[in-house]
Amino acid sequence: MAVFRDVMPAFELFQPTSASDAVTLLAEHGSDAWVMAGGQDSFDWLKDRIKRPKVVVDLSQVSGMSGVRDLDGGVEIGAMTTLTTLVGDPLIRERFPILSEAAGVVASPQIRNQGTIGGNISQDTRCWYYRGGMPCYRAGGNVCYADTPTAINREHAILGADRCVAVSPSDTAPALVALDAKIVIQGPSGERVVDAEDYFIGPGIDITRMHVLKPGELLVAIRIPATWAGTDYYFEKVRDRPVWDFPLVNIAAVKVVNGGTIERIRIVLNGVAAHPWRLAQVENAVTGKPADESTAAMAGEMSIEGAFPLRHNGYKVPLMRNLVKRAIRGVQEA
Numbered sequence: 001m002a003v004f005r006d007v008m009p010a011f012e013l014f015q016p017t018s019a020s021d022a023v024t025l026l027a028e029h030g031s032d033a034w035v036m037a038g039g040q041d042s043f044d045w046l047k048d049r050i051k052r053p054k055v056v057v058d059l060s061q062v063s064g065m066s067g068v069r070d071l072d073g074g075v076e077i078g079a080m081t082t083l084t085t086l087v088g089d090p091l092i093r094e095r096f097p098i099l100s101e102a103a104g105v106v107a108s109p110q111i112r113n114q115g116t117i118g119g120n121i122s123q124d125t126r127c128w129y130y131r132g133g134m135p136c137y138r139a140g141g142n143v144c145y146a147d148t149p150t151a152i153n154r155e156h157a158i159l160g161a162d163r164c165v166a167v168s169p170s171d172t173a174p175a176l177v178a179l180d181a182k183i184v185i186q187g188p189s190g191e192r193v194v195d196a197e198d199y200f201i202g203p204g205i206d207i208t209r210m211h212v213l214k215p216g217e218l219l220v221a222i223r224i225p226a227t228w229a230g231t232d233y234y235f236e237k238v239r240d241r242p243v244w245d246f247p248l249v250n251i252a253a254v255k256v257v258n259g260g261t262i263e264r265i266r267i268v269l270n271g272v273a274a275h276p277w278r279l280a281q282v283e284n285a286v287t288g289k290p291a292d293e294s295t296a297a298m299a300g301e302m303s304i305e306g307a308f309p310l311r312h313n314g315y316k317v318p319l320m321r322n323l324v325k326r327a328i329r330g331v332q333e334a
């Protein structure tokens with residue numbers, strides 16, 4: 001299928017100055033509207049002419065949707081806060097350095113200066129078949145081009161696939177799930193708050209989207225409670241190049257270790273499934289055990305149970321296992 005690039009289709013541009021005005025516009029135009037935050041993902045779609053919205057709602061002028069604020073020992077982050085801001089914000093660095101580290105490895109400095117936290121967690125998958133305009137399941141067709149005998153699927157899912165094997169590309173999403181963040185959504189009926197773990201959805205729930213936002217709704221803020229503030233953490237992103245690239249696999253873990261024993265822990269991976277993949281069974285298994293090589297080995301083996309690699313992404317299985325081991329025992333022993 002031919003793809004015409006760099007010449008965007010015509011659309012009507014709105015630049016509301018409040019979240020309520022933005023929600024009104026989205027409700028009025030429904031599926032014809034496209035929400036644009038930093039624009040890094042939006043302009044790719046528009047230039048490739050694969051997405052052709054009649055209306056673009058640009059959030060760059062909305063007041064009150066950016067910045068980091070104290071919230072009872074946690075923080076509230078406006079959805080339009082740039083990734084660069086998160087990297088340097090003193091509250092984030094003091095209380096939740098795992099999020100600062102995750103934001104700091106997104107793409108490149110130029111993109112982090114423009115890209116937002118709301119956009120980073122809400123971006124669409126980067127499967128090249130889907131983004132190339134192929135009529136796959138996610139685009140409304142009846143085949144997954146990445147899951148065929150001749151497919152190039154090196155970056156695709158090894159867990160939780162249901163017809164579609166595309167993965168979530170976000171670096172900050174697993175950190176937010178690990179921190180038990182809450183996603184604040186504003187819509188025509190008012191505000192609702194969902195756990196970050198429930199914000200992301202897989203193809204078994206809805207194959208056409210990767211999050212729970214409905215037409216007419218807007219992600220306005222992210223709230224991180226104080227539960228994991230100041231605790232030990234581990235974050236690592238494995239990618240082909242040190243800048244720009246999306247994760248092949250990344251991991252975010254927070255834990256409390258007392259006297260060498262793991263008291264509580266949360267472990268989340270991304271790049272292995274359509275949504276951030278929390279290892280709840282592994283967390284339960286290692287709680288109360290020493291943070292040593294034996295526990296790490298057990299956790300690593302448990303983490304890959306049920307993995308189903310495709311033709312070209314079998315390397316993700318040992319990679320995932322080893323990242324989990326490093327998160328438990330510490331990188332110094334790797």
